[in-house]
Structure formats: C-alpha cells, structure tokens
Amino acid sequence: xxxxxxxxxxxxxxxxxxxxxAQTPAAQPEMTTLKSAFIPGEKTLFFDDFTDMGPGDAxxxxxxxxxxxxxxxxxxxxxxxxxxxxxxxxxxxALPKNFTFEAELVAENTNRVISTLILxxxxxxxxxxxxxxxxxxxxxxxxxxxxxxxxxxxKRVPTNWKEPVKLALWIQxxxxxxxxxxxxxxxxxxxxxxxxxxxxxxxxxxxANQSIGYRSIRFAESTPDFSQVISSxxxxxxxxxxxxxxxxxxxxxxxxxxxxxxxGLDTNPNLKLLIEGHTDSVxxxxxxxxxxxxxxxxxxxxxxxxxxxxxxxxxxAGLGATKPIDSNDTPQGRSQNRRVELVKK
Numbered sequence: 362x363x364x365x366x367x368x369x370x371x372x373x374x375x376x377x378x379x380x381x382x383a384q385t386p387a388a389q390p391e392m393t394t395l396k397s398a399f400i401p402g403e404k405t406l407f408f409d410d411f412t413d414m415g416p417g418d419a420x421x422x423x424x425x426x427x428x429x430x431x432x433x434x435x436x437x438x439x440x441x442x443x444x445x446x447x448x449x450x451x452x453x454x455a456l457p458k459n460f461t462f463e464a465e466l467v468a469e470n471t472n473r474v475i476s477t478l479i480l481x482x483x484x485x486x487x488x489x490x491x492x493x494x495x496x497x498x499x500x501x502x503x504x505x506x507x508x509x510x511x512x513x514x515x516k517r518v519p520t521n522w523k524e525p526v527k528l529a530l531w532i533q534x535x536x537x538x539x540x541x542x543x544x545x546x547x548x549x550x551x552x553x554x555x556x557x558x559x560x561x562x563x564x565x566x567x568x569a570n571q572s573i574g575y576r577s578i579r580f581a582e583s584t585p586d587f588s589q590v591i592s593s594x595x596x597x598x599x600x601x602x603x604x605x606x607x608x609x610x611x612x613x614x615x616x617x618x619x620x621x622x623x624x625g626l627d628t629n630p631n632l633k634l635l636i637e638g639h640t641d642s643v644x645x646x647x648x649x650x651x652x653x654x655x656x657x658x659x660x661x662x663x664x665x666x667x668x669x670x671x672x673x674x675x676x677x678a679g680l681g682a683t684k685p686i687d688s689n690d691t692p693q694g695r696s697q698n699r700r701v702e703l704v705k706k
Contacts (some may be wrong), residue, residue: 402581654679
C-alpha cells in the first residue's frame with residue numbers, strides 16, 4: 362500500500378461516474394487560450410486502469426515476461442508497479458497508421474528509472490520511445506526509429522515525479538509528436554513506419570529500491586475532424602472532453618476538442634447541436650444521470666460564454682449509463698462508455 366495526496370488521486374481518474382459531491386456550477390478553465398495541442402484518439406484500441414485486477418493477480422490484459430509487476434492501491438487509485446527489470450505486452454495485436462498513446466506514470470525513490478515503449482512489426486523493432494525519470498526532478502525523452510536505426514530526437518524536461526506524470530504520443534500522417542504533462546516536447550514530420558503488430562513496455566532500473574507505476578494506459582485510433590464527421594454522419598463521439606472526478610468542471614486538456622467544436626460551429630452558422638453526456642454504470646444510476654446532465658451543460662456553457670456561440674443553437678441531455686456503446690464489465694469498456702456525443706439537429 363502507498364499514500365497519495367488527494368490532488369494526485371483526483372488527477373489519476375478520467376471521467377469516472379461517481380455520486381455528485383456538489384450541485385453548484387463549477388468554475389471552468391479558460392478554453393480559448395490554452396495551448397495544449399494533444400487530442401486523444403477517438404476509437405479506443407486498448408485501455409487499462411487495473412480496476413478489474415485483484416492483489417496477487419497477474420494483469421489480465423498484459424502478458425508479463427521477466428520480473429512480475431504488482432498491484433498497489435490507495436483509495437480509488439490503482440497502480441501496476443514494477444520494481445525490477447521486466448517487460449509488459451498489452452493484449453493489442455496491431456496499431457493503425459494514425460494513433461495516439463497515453464499513459465499516467467509514477468516513479469518512486471528515483472535514481473534512474475526507464476520506461477520504454479517498443480513498437481514492432483514482422484519480428485523487428487520499428488520505433489521506441491524511452492522515458493527516463495532522473496532523480497525525481499527531470500525527464501529524458503528519446504524517440505528513435507530502429508530499422509534502420511535513426512534517433513529522431515531527445516529532450517530533457519524539468520519534471521516533478523512526486524506527482525503523477527502524463528505521457529502522450531501522437532502519430533498522424535507521418536507526423537510524430539511527444540507530450541509530457543500536456544506540453545509538446547518533441548515534434549517530427551515525414552516519419553515512415555512499417556505496419557505495427559506488437560506493443561511492449563520495457564522497465565529498467567539503475568539503483569536499488571526503485572519503482573515505476575502505471576496508473577492507466579490507452580491506445581486509440583486518431584480523432585477525425587469534427588466538421589467532417591458531423592457533416593457526413595450527423596454525430597460526433599468524443600472521449601477527449603474530460604472532467605474532474607465526480608464533477609462538471611472540465612479538465613484543461615479538453616481544450617483542443619472544445620476548440621475544434623467551436624471552430625465548426627463558427628464556420629457553419631446554421632449548425633445546431635444536441636450535446637449528450639454519457640457515463641459508465643459505476644455508482645448510483647440517478648447520480649450518474651444528474652452528473653451526465655451537468656457535464657453536458659458545462660460543455661454548452663463554455664461554448665456560449667467563452668466562444669460566443671449563440672445558446673439557442675445548443676441543447677443538452679444527460680443520459681447517464683442508459684446508452685452504453687461497450688460492456689461495462691471491463692476497464693476498456695467503461696472507458697468507451699464515458700463520453701460526450703454531439704448530434705446534428
């Protein structure tokens with residue numbers, strides 16, 4: 362067991378439906394000027410937050426080789442923790458050409474701990490992204506092509522490893538970007554990769570009594586353009602609008618998706634939208650319904666107050682867990698069900 366501050370606990374959970382703690386409207390962060398450019402992929406290909414793993418169990422969604430990681434938990438936070446060299450293979454057989462990767466990491470008693478994402482195809486390594494926690498105060502990021510070898514770039518970033526660290530990778534049409542805590546750190550274009558059919562995480566340690574923990578891991582197919590999707594299908598589903606736990610307060614990292622929706626509304630002044638909030642089935646059904654309603658209204662309020670969209674063009678509905686798009690029996694299914702949908706009227 363380990364101890365975490367409440368701020369870390371709040372940051373570790375994404376859009377989880379829990380009973381509402383407050384009924385007053387939440388003050389929203391400024392969405393028009395935030396510079397975060399990472400947009401999470403829309404179609405979830407793999408997700409695990411270890412909520413269906415028990416103490417002493419093998420991770421059900423990973424193949425483990427080398428030293429076995431262990432589950433650690435404190436309150437609502439669950440963490441798959443590695444303390445010795447080993448490799449974790451998520452149950453993910455292939456990645457599309459355009460995809461995103463997100464992980465929330467915690468390094469403890471850090472001298473030098475390395476988590477390396479390895480993407481392979483045809484039995485050969487294609488790409489690696491190594492993330493090194495140095496002394497708990499900074500991070501070394503190194504992105505490399507492997508066949509043939511070419512280091513794309515590296516960067517050292519001041520980092521507080523006493524708090525959970527958010528790592529993200531976005532590959533889109535030959536452009537490869539790496540983000541740390543929402544800030545872009547590496548950016549390359551004209552990157553050619555062969556087809557990927559194997560994903561692994563290698564954990565390495567330099568020093569005694571060190572560990573690296575994974576709070577959540579997500580791979581997803583890249584998000585399509587809002588205007589294109591809403592025009593062609595009349596419905597846009599997004600998992601990139603995130604909220605504080607049990608709250609209708611938007612997370613700052615929601616800014617890119619909110620901005621794309623506002624741009625689409627501004628470009629097409631005749632477009633009217635129904636904003637739907639959806640949760641998973643965890644918790645009380647009535648509370649989930651109320652929470653989803655308030656979250657849909659929060660999206661509307663930001664579009665109206667910050668982007669000057671006419672309120673008459675937007676309506677809202679909270680549907681709770683009544684319209685799941687996946688099973689609520691797995692972390693990945695629950696992740697899919699926590700979403701916001703926009704419907705053309």
